[in-house]
Structure formats: structure tokens, C-alpha cells
Amino acid sequence: MNEKDKTLSYLERLKQQAVNQENYGGEIKAEEAKMEVRDCPECGAGRAFHQGLTVCAYCGFKFMDIRLTDGLYIRKQNNS
Amino acid sequence: MSGVLEKIGQTQDKWFVFLDKLESRMHEICTAAVPEIREVFEQDRDPYKRAHGHLLMGLRGQINQMRSKANEVREEKIFQFIDGITSELPGHGFFTGSHDRLYTFRIACINRHNLFEEKIAFYMSLLNNAAGEQDLEAAYQEQLQAFEAIRDQFSCKQCAGQMTIPDLFFIATYVTCPFCQTQNTFIPSTGAQMVLHQARSLAEQRTAHLLKTYEESKPKNSLLYRQYLRSMFDEWNKIVPDMAEENEKFYQRLLQDHLNSINHY
Numbered sequence: 463m464n465e466k467d468k469t470l471s472y473l474e475r476l477k478q479q480a481v482n483q484e485n486y487g488g489e490i491k492a493e494e495a496k497m498e499v500r501d502c503p504e505c506g507a508g509r510a511f512h513q514g515l516t517v518c519a520y521c522g523f524k525f526m527d528i529r530l531t532d533g534l535y536i537r538k539q540n541n542s
Numbered sequence: 543m544s545g546v547l548e549k550i551g552q553t554q555d556k557w558f559v560f561l562d563k564l565e566s567r568m569h570e571i572c573t574a575a576v577p578e579i580r581e582v583f584e585q586d587r588d589p590y591k592r593a594h595g596h597l598l599m600g601l602r603g604q605i606n607q608m609r610s611k612a613n614e615v616r617e618e619k620i621f622q623f624i625d626g627i628t629s630e631l632p633g634h635g636f637f638t639g640s641h642d643r644l645y646t647f648r649i650a651c652i653n654r655h656n657l658f659e660e661k662i663a664f665y666m667s668l669l670n671n672a673a674g675e676q677d678l679e680a681a682y683q684e685q686l687q688a689f690e691a692i693r694d695q696f697s698c699k700q701c702a703g704q705m706t707i708p709d710l711f712f713i714a715t716y717v718t719c720p721f722c723q724t725q726n727t728f729i730p731s732t733g734a735q736m737v738l739h740q741a742r743s744l745a746e747q748r749t750a751h752l753l754k755t756y757e758e759s760k761p762k763n764s765l766l767y768r769q770y771l772r773s774m775f776d777e778w779n780k781i782v783p784d785m786a787e788e789n790e791k792f793y794q795r796l797l798q799d800h801l802n803s804i805n806h807y
Contacts, residue, residue: 469570477578480597481585490589495692495731497717499699499724508700508724515716515725534784535715 500525514542546627546640550647553623557651560615561658564608572665575601576672583673589736594673601669609662612655620651678744682781685733686710700724712738712782738782745777767800 500509505521512519515536516526530541579601583594624644631640693707696717703721707728712735716725746753752770759766775793779786 465570469574473571473574473578476600477582477597480582480600481593483593483596485588485590485592490732492589492732493729495689495734496729497696497699497705498727498729500727501700508698508719508722510723511716511718511725512723534713535711 511540515540517542546630547643549623550627550643553619554647554650557615557620558654561612561654564612565658565661568605568608568661568665571601571604572668575669579669579672580674589732590739591673598669602666605662605665605669609659612658616651616655620648624648675747676743678740678747681733681740682737682744685731685737688731689734696726696728698722698724699726710734710737741781741785742778744781745774748777749774764801768797771797771800 501507502509502518502521502523502525504523505518507518507520509515509525510519516528516530517524530536530538532538579594579597582597583591586593624647627640627644631644689707689710694704696705696707697703698705698719698721701719701722701724703719705717705719705726707717711728711730714727714729717728718725749770752766752773756763756766756770771793775789779789782789
């Protein structure tokens, strides 16, 4: 095999490896924008923002145990 | 004496031939790789173009291996050789033709190595730019139009009241229903999420002419770089206004890095 063929065969192998390598997190599927909601599992009320986001405004169910910190759209003031 | 001169000549020849061979291999791989990179980039359906990234990483690895090999040989066969010969020659105060020859040899070898490094920079840039530029502006405008078309088409999952998405969000965000106050979670489309990922590249595309002006200035004009950087960040903030505060810190850091760097020639 001459040098040129060696290079082409090396590149072909490299290309195949690059294309066949499984991506972390799998294949990304294109999805449309959507709206979701999380109801309170205890009283069925919608998650309303009266006194914070971490606790159900109606029955006191804890939606999350963590303390929220400042982010892009969530602020620490959003803790119940 | 003539033995020393002969050894110097032979070592220099071997070093030059060695680098010639590495350069010729580099040229062969990189020129053959350019169409392959382009093909993989065009066929890659992954939004992050990771197959293209893997291929590029493999090729950069090859070039870096050549660089390491050249550095290794330079240390072992050139610098150690110079040290060995220097110890055999008479000390200071007894400069001979061999000292001159050794000095010329050292400079010639280093200059040849610098040329090799320039070739590496050239081929690295050839590989990096092989895929060509994506039209990020068109993709961004498409997302803006898509958002305008859907922003009023959502309803509250709790009370079914009509909701309007106030801004083009790039990450999942709480949107409050104006009727029942329920916190709905708006999850943007994959395309809109990609805008956040591509925002800096798009801003760089929009201000590429300013960077070019700076790069073409001789000596490098720091003021032009500052103009480019400010414009780039302004464009970036226009695309992703919510990140303006964070971006400002990044801008200050990049500016300081530039001012503290020594490569202004």
C-alpha cells in the first residue's frame, strides 16, 4: 500500500469512528415548544405563586426540598 | 575539529529532513481531510455537530502528535547534542570556528523549527475552517419568526385560559397564567434552545469584519480589539438579553486577558 492509499484508509477509518461514535446523552430529537404544569399531588391545586414556588400555596405540600438560589429566571425570593 | 564540523553538518541535515518528512505527512493528511470534514459536517444531523467535532479532534490529535515528536527530537538530538559538543570545546575566552559553527547551527535549527510551528498553525486553521461557516443569522431569524407564530397559541394547563409567552425564552421557564396564577412551565423548541448555544458564534459572525481589521493592524492596535470585543458583546446581548449581566463580567475578563497578553506585535 503506498503512502497516499495509507492516508486515505486512515482518514476513512477516522471518519467512520467519528460518525459511529455514540453521543453522550444519545441522539437529540428535535421537539416543538410546549407547555407543562405540575399540580399539587396532595390537593390537586395548580402550582400558584402566592408565597413562593417551593410549597403548595393551598395545602402546604413541599414541591421541592432544596433552597432556590439566584438564576436566570428564578430568584432566591421565590422560596416559599 | 573537522570531525566536530562534520557531526554538526550531519545533525542539521537530519533535523531538516526529519521536519520535511513531518511537514509532507501533515500536508498529505490535511489536504485529504478537508473534503471529508466538509462532508461529515454537512451530513451530521446532530445540532451540536458532534460527529464533525470528533473527526476534527482526531485530526488535531494527529498534528499534535507530530508536534510532540518534533519537540522530543529537538530536545534529544539538537539541544543535547549542542550541550555535548560545547563541553568538548575549549571554555570561554577560547572562541574558535567550532563555536561559530555551533552557534549558526543552533540558530538554523531553531529557525527551521519555528517554520514547522508556522506550518502547524496553518494546517490547524485549515482543518478548523474546512467545514465553512454556518449561516447562523438565517437560523436565528427563522427561530424569531417561529416564535412569533406560536407565542399566543398556548393555554394554561390548569384552567385552559389563553397565555402569551412574553419573551423568546431559550430554557424552560415558569410562565404565570393571568387567570388562575398557576405556574406553567414553558419548554422552548429544540431550535430555540440552540439559539442560546449559537448566540456567541452568531455575534462573532456579525462582528467578524471588526476582528479582521484588528488582526490586519500592524502593530496590533489594542483599541481596535476593544472596539471589536465591545461590539461582539453588544450583539451577543441583543440576541440573549437575559445574559447581559453575566456577559459583562466575561467581557471585562477577556479585555483584561488581552491587555495583559504580550502578543501585540
